Amino acid sequence: MKSIYKTSVQLIVLFILLLAQASFAQTAESDTINLGTAPVTSLFSGQRNIAFGTQPAQHVSTAISTVYGRDLEKNFNLNLGNTLYGRLSGLVVTQGGSEPGVATPGMLIRGINTFGGASNAPLYIIDGFISNGTGPANAFMQLTPEEIESISVLKDAAATALYGARAANGVVLVTTKAGKEGQLKVSFTTRQGFNQAQALPQFLNAYDYSVLYNEALNNDGLPIRYTDADLEAYKDGSDPVFHPDVDWYDQVLRPASYASSYNLNFGGGDKFVRYFVSLNALSSQGLFKKFGDLSDESIDSKYAKYNFRSNLDISLSRRLSAEFRIAGSIEASSNPNNYTTGSTFSLLQSLPPNAFPVYNPNGSYGGNALYANPVGNLISTGFYNNNSRTILSSLKFTEQLDMITKGLSVSAAVSINNYFEQGSRKSKQYPRYSLARGVTGDTIYSPPVGQLTSLSGAEETLDQYRNFIVQAFLNYQRTFGKHDISAMVMMNNDNVTLFGPASDPSNPTANSTDPYKHNSAAGRLTYVLNEKYIAEFSLGYMGSEIFAPEKRYGFFPAGSVGWILSNEGFLKQSQAINFLKLRASYGLVGNDIIASQGLSTRYAYTPTFGGGGYFFGTGNTGVGGFAENAIANNNVTWEKEKSLNVGLDIAFFKHFEASFDYFNRDRYDILVGSNSTIPLYLGVITPTLNQGKTNNNGFDFALRYNSDTKKTLQFFAAANVFYATSKIVFNAEAIQLNPLLLSTGNKIGQPLGLKAIGFYSADDIAQRSIDPKSVPGVLTEVIRAGDIKYQDIGGPEGKPDGIIDGNDRMPIGNPSQPALSGGLHTGLRYKGFDLDLVFQGVTGNTVYLGGNTFHAFQSNGQVAPIAFGRWTPQTAESATYPRLSSRDNLNNYQFSSFWQRDGSFIKLRSAEIGYSLPAQLTDKVRISSARIFINGTNLFSWDNLEDGDPESLTGYPVMRTLTLGLNIQL
Known part of the structure; x- marks a missing residue:
């Protein structure tokens, strides 16, 4: 941490120097000030960021979607990924939880393209340098909208080929x-909010x-547990000690928690030095009640993040320039009971309301051997602090070589990025007691479950990595009359070193301190003829x-063409079509994050050996030995x-712009098990082989309308699908008795389960259409009327065999990832008022109702209102839930279509309404502008x-x- 403090001090000194220097800077036209609705941005004008450079938007012949940081600022979120819902065509963002400092959203570019454990995640590039990490360690997620100029999603091979074997999943x-x-x-x-x-x-x-538990016991042929007197005591609340009624969520969570953010940006400069400096502080209290206020051995749940950035561009001479970037974030989170909240919410979702009171009459914690007390856990098991820091730094020099030939330049760059996460663990135990009523009515305390211990501590490294990158470029840009030529050749070397418990990015089951190395060379040549034809x-x-050394390198070529029809004579004078471009691309890219089942080592091309053993003699005495693990595979390679x-860009009727892309992606050399090619009777652990193939095709579409910017009422709407x-x-x-169990031909991620076809009736049991004692096979549950009935297809040729088991599974529902997603970003401005709204919608996905939340009484757990629709003899025709059972029912709670639901939704992801103070008022206080606003995120959800x-x-x-916000610009 000392290095962080030293860097912070140096940064403050640098700020002072820059501010002093800025006071002498030459005045230039101001940037567009974002007051309310974002400035109108054309899809087809200006410069667009591409791999390792920029390009005029009209010359782009690849598939790229872009969003600007000024749009993302209208969103209060703890990480950057959560600001991108519905923003970019082709980018699917899925909620990854909301726990501060822990949860990050999933991001996919054009859907899922591989399976078997290989990564579908895109490659993240920040200012030209690879910055991949996992979860909270992903530096991209830690950025703030206020420091971002733009985010572009590179979607096709021609846009990403320069990233070679890391490009197949797209690039952010x-x-x-x-x-x-x-x-x-x-x-x-x-x-503040x-x-x-x-x-x-x-x-x-x-x-x-x-009441329902008694019914479940009766259904199982067991005596009921709760008498009429017990039920009455629960109903009127007259005996909270022996008949408690505890809403555990209410006991642990508060209705709202405080959140705030502060951001300060500086920018300016002259022809020699230009600078941008940003400071950001964000804090969010957790949903837990303030248990730290109740005990010195607990802590309040909270999260804070501090970001800084200093970007300098320096003209060292007429031809030599330098770019220096240093940025980072410091995160700190605190929680009682554990580093994260997962175990607490798991307990809340399992603990029945009448299990025990929060506190016993003598002030001790209620509890039993089966369940801990959530309140006791959060007050009396200690506290955990988690601190992390990320540093992103780079230095780049560029020399113009016009003395050799006009438009030629050479650059060299180096980047050092690192991440470190440390935890401070203070833990203890506490006793909890269950109660019984004595013969005389007195309260009897059970022996304690758990013992009271003193607070003990440990400091530990939770994660750490370092990334060192070196790059060199040769660039050429020249226009000869009708000919526009640009070219780039580059070399890149990056080394990622993991320390401690950090996961191996190519095999999460292995930990290694060996650096991960990538060497690459890349080149691009772009030719534009007469502003019409692009290659x-x-x-x-x-x-x-x-x-393996002989399989270590590979080529990844790609090409694209474009035709700007609107510059042809037959369209140039069109009043309806303002811009029209056709484009197409084709290429080969790779994915080298290929973790898969069966990989015994990071270096799958080398043989490894592990513990084996033999048994000798009549006593079967075990003797240690040594055996080969999975057979080495010298041919392991990346996915390809x-x-x-094929795309089209069009602007028409002056106010409309649209972009449409159709894509087809054929991926092969996916690592899969060798079950169909190597028989198990060989007696060896077979390796995974590059045999898998997938296909992914579809389209993405974006449409934008901009009203006349000269009118008092201004409106825009940008939609994408x-x-x-x-x-x-x-x-x-391997060959399956039931061919429906084969994943070949199915969607990637297609769930396989039993197909529910209703409930067993009393007639089914009476007619002995099933064995009344049990259903043979995997499901050995005693079947009764009201249990879920499944389709029997597990026999030869898909015919019934009287057995319900794993062979009866089939494709049910849809994958968890949506097939169709869309977004709508719209806003208006009227005089000083402005409104900005972002909607996101998805469909074609399935969610599953599982666990204690939906499976009544399983593992002695909870029951939700969904169980009111249970099957009884009286509700047999209208039941929406199986009969209740007090046991862990092996039949009713199988993975089946019964528990699947449509996961479609439309959500209002963000909304902001603001008012900009009149200029005559701001001028009096000598500020450029001021705006007050109210912002909301995740306000509404429409779903099924x-x-x-x-x-x-x-x-x-x-x-x-x-939140309520204020923006002031000087």
Whole structure:
């Protein structure tokens, strides 16, 4: 941490020097000030960020979607990924939980393209340098919108080929803000508000729980547990000690928690030095009640993040320039009981309301051997502090070589990025007691479960990595009359070193301190003729150390063409079509994050050996030995993908712009088990082989309308839609009695389960259509009327065999990832008022109702209102839930279509309404502008699920945030 403090001090000194220097800077035209609705941004004008450079938007012949940081600022979120819902066509963002400092959203570019454990995650590039990490360690997620100029999603092979074997899943390209010539400009923004759970699981109170539990016991042929007197005591609350009725969520969570953020930006400079500096502080209190206020041995749940950035562009001479970037974030979180909240929410979702009171009459904690006390856990088991820091730094020099030939330049760059996470653990135990009523009515305490211990501590490293990157470029840009030529050749070397418990990115089951190395060379040539015809060729050549030497390097070529029809004579004078471009691309890219079942080592091409053993003699005495693990595979290589993209860009009627892309992606050389090619009777552990194939095709579409900017009322709407269908073309699977169990031909991620076809009736049992004692096979549950009936297809040729087991599984529902997603970003401005709204919608996905939240009384757990629809002889025709059972029912709670639900939804992801103070008022206080606003995130959800939020059925809930904000610009 000392290095952080030293860096912070140096940064403050640098700020002072820059501010002093800025006071003498030449005045230039100011940047566009974002007051309310974002400035109108054309899809087809200006410069666009591409791999390792920029390109005029009209010359782009690849598939790229872009969003600007000024749009993302209208969103209060703890990580950057959660600001991107519905923003970019082709980018699917899925909720990954909401726990501060822990949860990050999932991000997929054009859907799922691989299976078997290989990564579908995109490659993240920040200011030209690879910055991949996992979970909270992903530096991209830690950025703030206020420091970002733009985020571009590179979607096709021609856009990503320069990244070689790391490009097949697409690339998220981030460009941070740079200083511009002009006088010092200062912007300050603050938001103050609160968080609350968007939805929490609902459970029955103690009375309803007891009534239904008696029914479940009766259904199982067991004596009831709760007498009429017990039920009455639960109903009227007259005996809270022996008949408690505890809402555990209410005992642990508060209705709202405080959240705030502060951001301060500086920018300006002259023709010699240009600077951009950003400071950001964000804090969010957790949903837990303030248990730290009740005990010195506990702590309040909270999270804080501090970001800083200093971007300098320096003209060292007429031809030599330098770019220096240093940025980072410091995160700190605190929680009682554990580093994260997962175990607490798991307990809340399991603990019945009448299990025990929070506190016993003598002040001790209620509890028993089966369940701990959530309140006791949060007050009396200690506290955990988690601190992490991320540093991103880079230095780049560029020399113009016009003395050799005009338009030629050479650059060299180096980047050092690192992440470190440390934990401080203070833990203890506490006793809890269950109660019984004595013969004389007195209270009898059981022996304690757990013992009181003193607080003990430990300091530990939770994660750590370092990334060192060196790059060199040769660039050429020249226009000869009608000919526009640009070219780039680059070399890249990056080394990632993991320390301690950090996971191996290519095999999560292995830990290693060996550096992960990538060497690559790449080139791009773009030719534009007469501003009409575009041709571009890209080539990546990359190697990785995880493959055998002879398989270590590979070529990844791609090409694209474009035709700007609107510059042709037959369209040039069109009043309806303002811009029209056709484009197409095709290429080969790779994915080298290929973790899969069966990989015994990071270096799968080398043989490894482990413990074996033999048994000798009549006593079967074990003797240690040594045996080969999975057979080494010298041919292991990266996944490859051939990607086709055909697109159209059009601007029409002056106010409309649209972009459409069709894509087809064929991926092969996916690592899969060798079950169909190597028989198990060989007696060896067979290796995984590059045999799998998939196909993913679909389209993405974006449409934008901008009203006349000269009118008093200004309006815009930007919509995007993405659709993809992906399937497994080949998976080397063993032969199945039921061919529906084969994943080949199915969607990637297709769930396989039993198909529910109703409930068994009393007539089914009476007619002995099933064995009344049991159903043979895997499901050995005693079947009764009201149990779920499954389709029997497990016999030869899919015919019934009278057995319900794993062979009766079939494709049910849809994958968890949506097939279709879309977004709508709209806003208006009228005089000083402005409104900004972002909606996101998804469909074609399935969610599953599982665990204690929905499976009544399983593992002695809870029961939710969904169980009111249970089967009884009286409700047999209308029941929506199986008969209740007090046991862990092996039949009713199988993975089946009965528990699947439509996961479609439309959500209002963010909304902001603001008012900009009149200039005559701000001029009096000598500020450039001032704006007050109210912002909300995750405000509403329209979905088909009555039993919770489709994105978060269990665990830490999705958060709704409301803030009041102020922006001042000097």
